[in-house]
Amino acid sequence: MPAKKVCIVGSGNWGMAIAKVIGENVVANGKFQHSVPMYVYEELIDGKKLTEIINTDHENVKYLPGHRIPDNIVADPDLLHVVENADVIVFVTPHQFVYSICKTLKGKVKKSAICVSLIKGLDMHEGNLDLISNIVRRDLEIPCAVLMGANIAGEVASGLFCEATIGCDDAVLGNLLKDLFHRPYFRVAVVQDEDTVELCGALKNIVGVGAGIVDGLGCGGNTKAAVIRLGLLEIVQFCNTFFKKARTETFLESCGFADLVTTCYCGRNRKVAEAFVLSAGQKTIEELEEELLNGQKLQGPPTAAEVYKFLKGKNMLHDFPLFTCIHEICIGKMKPGDFIECLKNHS
Numbered sequence: 001m002p003a004k005k006v007c008i009v010g011s012g013n014w015g016m017a018i019a020k021v022i023g024e025n026v027v028a029n030g031k032f033q034h035s036v037p038m039y040v041y042e043e044l045i046d047g048k049k050l051t052e053i054i055n056t057d058h059e060n061v062k063y064l065p066g067h068r069i070p071d072n073i074v075a076d077p078d079l080l081h082v083v084e085n086a087d088v089i090v091f092v093t094p095h096q097f098v099y100s101i102c103k104t105l106k107g108k109v110k111k112s113a114i115c116v117s118l119i120k121g122l123d124m125h126e127g128n129l130d131l132i133s134n135i136v137r138r139d140l141e142i143p144c145a146v147l148m149g150a151n152i153a154g155e156v157a158s159g160l161f162c163e164a165t166i167g168c169d170d171a172v173l174g175n176l177l178k179d180l181f182h183r184p185y186f187r188v189a190v191v192q193d194e195d196t197v198e199l200c201g202a203l204k205n206i207v208g209v210g211a212g213i214v215d216g217l218g219c220g221g222n223t224k225a226a227v228i229r230l231g232l233l234e235i236v237q238f239c240n241t242f243f244k245k246a247r248t249e250t251f252l253e254s255c256g257f258a259d260l261v262t263t264c265y266c267g268r269n270r271k272v273a274e275a276f277v278l279s280a281g282q283k284t285i286e287e288l289e290e291e292l293l294n295g296q297k298l299q300g301p302p303t304a305a306e307v308y309k310f311l312k313g314k315n316m317l318h319d320f321p322l323f324t325c326i327h328e329i330c331i332g333k334m335k336p337g338d339f340i341e342c343l344k345n346h347s
């Protein structure tokens with residue numbers, strides 16, 4: 001069997017960390033070609049192209065400073081060149097850019113290629129809520145698995161132990177992807193419940209915003225635990241109401257409960273939402289995202305907006321009071337303090 005060509009589409013905070021994992025694994029495992037092209041959205045840093053900096057210094061000084069990635073990861077600003085003849089395409093951009101990337105790739109990827117999405121987000125499409133993996137499947141006409149989990153990028157890049165979940169309904173494909181991602185410090189489990197794995201990854205970002213709100217209000221660990229518990233309840237309910245019935249065990253994998261915990265304590269959504277509450281109406285979420293994240297993109301507030309629009313269309317906002325309240329606080333329709341009432345009255 002010829003070695004498979006892997007490519008990575010995306011080079012942000014998580015994109016770089018996972019490039020380190022992949023770069024090490026393709027060398028350790030004979031199933032994959034050693035050189036891995038990575039699509040980088042080109043920009044200038046102090047007058048120098050980011051792709052050149054990555055290929056020379058093997059570090060993305062803007063999105064994951066202080067971490068060296070393996071030399072076999074090759075940064076390239078040409079998206080079509082990156083995916084040319086690729087057998088495995090790893091999608092890891094903020095979800096905001098998936099539509100335009102898929103549009104560019106339509107009809108341009110190998111017919112036998114497979115994709116794995118590491119993107120935690122959802123998209124409203126023609127009045128319906130789309131999984132990111134569905135956009136890929138529909139536009140590129142190839143299978144798409146997902147990888148989600150409690151994976152703060154900097155910690156993974158530092159080699160600190162964590163777990164992740166691959167959601168893949170095809171067991172053979174799932175095992176191939178496990179070979180690509182599993183490392184001694186990155187333990188991967190494969191489950192055949194791909195929609196639930198992806199939904200957990202997307203929806204936990206809304207709950208992360210809720211955690212930041214209670215931190216900004218000066219509440220303690222008990223209140224945050226309530227946010228996590230009620231958030232998990234709404235995630236389970238959302239999956240089972242709108243998608244094929246979830247396996248309960250999936251929520252106990254890294255993509256479920258564990259990702260909720262890490263996001264609510266260590267994530268960017270939490271951080272920006274806390275700053276938003278502390279700014280007492282002086283700054284918007286978007287302004288704080290720009291101020292605090294240096295180009296990294298929040299997924300929680302836009303996902304909350306998309307879920308809100310979807311639920312409103314179904315007249316079901318009252319069935320998901322936590323998701324609803326978090327969005328209304330983000331857009332200034334409710335005050336952060338109202339969140340506590342929402343928690344108190346949640347059934």
Ligand SMILES: NC(=O)c1ccc[n+]([C@@H]2O[C@H](COP(=O)([O-])OP(=O)(O)OC[C@H]3O[C@@H](n4cnc5c(N)ncnc54)[C@H](O)[C@@H]3O)[C@@H](O)[C@H]2O)c1
Pocket residue numbers: 010011012013014015016040041042063092093094095097118119120121151152153154295296297298299
């Ligand atoms: N950062 C983490 O700790 C982490 C962990 C697990 C999963 N994720 C998920 O991975 C996905 C990617 O997150 P990330 O942290 O790698 O990204 P990020 O938040 O660092 O986003 C910045 C990236 O977006 C790119 N970008 C900016 N404008 C663009 C455009 N117009 N077109 C294409 N790309 C553009 C930038 O070049 C940069 O690579 C998200 O869905 C996120 O939820 C993130």
Ligand SMILES: O=P(O)(O)OC[C@H](O)CO
Pocket residue numbers: 120149150151152153205208259262263266267268269270298299
């Ligand atoms: O920093 P956040 O809030 O985008 O969360 C990062 C990861 O998804 C945690 O697993």
